Amino acid sequence: MEELDHVLPEIQSVIARYLDGDAEFDATARTVAEIYKRTLPTETQDDLDRQAPLQPRQIQLKPLMSAQWLTPKNASGPTIRITGVKPFSLAPGRSLDDEQKAFTVFSEALHLLFGPPRPASFEFGS
Numbered sequence: 001m002e003e004l005d006h007v008l009p010e011i012q013s014v015i016a017r018y019l020d021g022d023a024e025f026d027a028t029a030r031t032v033a034e035i036y037k038r039t040l041p042t043e044t045q046d047d048l049d050r051q052a053p054l055q056p057r058q059i060q061l062k063p064l065m066s067a068q069w070l071t072p073k074n075a076s077g078p079t080i081r082i083t084g085v086k087p088f089s090l091a092p093g094r095s096l097d098d099e100q101k102a103f104t105v106f107s108e109a110l111h112l113l114f115g116p117p118r119p120a121s122f123e124f125g126s
Contacts, residue, residue: 025108
């Protein structure tokens with residue numbers, strides 16, 4: 001498994017060729033998908049190679065009493081803080097329009113790897 005920081009210049013280079021008109025969208029997305037796949041854990045890469053069915057996303061919700069609905073500031077639950085995430089550019093030094101096109105290619109690459117977005121299932125419990 002490689003770090004995204006290590007493959008990002010390669011991804012940016014492939015996307016730059018697309019933005020310069022030297023590569024087709026579909027070919028670029030497939031290449032970006034193969035590069036990005038190297039950043040995934042080995043077991044995930046193996047599952048993708050076997051085309052194992054993806055597990056549905058699941059969210060578990062705790063039932064709330066009416067007092068909790070009426071006073072949400074008193075609602076309990078974990079606070080999630082995401083830290084240490086560095087923003088990165090897929091088309092550094094280019095226009096916002098090019099950055100959006102690069103993001104579209106990257107999104108397609110993720111769809112090629114993981115399939116289209118799937119709805120989450122909700123489970124209500126105690």
